[in-house]
Amino acid sequence: MSAIQEFKNLIAGKTFVDDEVMRKAEDIGRELMGVTTTKMRQYFDDIKGLRRKIESDLSPQQIKVQLRLILSRVAYDTGRVKGKKDKTDYNNFCLLESFLKACIDKVIKSENIEKMTNEFITFIEAMYGYFYFHAK
Numbered sequence: 001m002s003a004i005q006e007f008k009n010l011i012a013g014k015t016f017v018d019d020e021v022m023r024k025a026e027d028i029g030r031e032l033m034g035v036t037t038t039k040m041r042q043y044f045d046d047i048k049g050l051r052r053k054i055e056s057d058l059s060p061q062q063i064k065v066q067l068r069l070i071l072s073r074v075a076y077d078t079g080r081v082k083g084k085k086d087k088t089d090y091n092n093f094c095l096l097e098s099f100l101k102a103c104i105d106k107v108i109k110s111e112n113i114e115k116m117t118n119e120f121i122t123f124i125e126a127m128y129g130y131f132y133f134h135a136k
Contacts, residue, residue, distance in 0.1 A: 029128065
């Protein structure tokens, strides 16, 4: 089973900052190594930027909109590489899209969206650190 699939199963009953979940950050970072560091940095910056926006009194509805916009950017990039002869990029973006969709769905469905968003950002920071370490 892939690290992302294990993560999806695990996150259903836990928070992003649960120790068992946080230990998956490295495996996920390694699994997403096929996504370019430039693209991952763009998504990371978008996600991390939510923390500043939340501190500036972004409403729960506005947080949901921002999260859905991030998903749409990933979907756009996935679609851009879909028609290429070499399906490697497409497969890598599909993994990323699947992972982020699971994360964002959990955040959007939570009762305390601000707290869950901050925990999601913390997890993404850990995952991105491992991604960058393994990608270089």
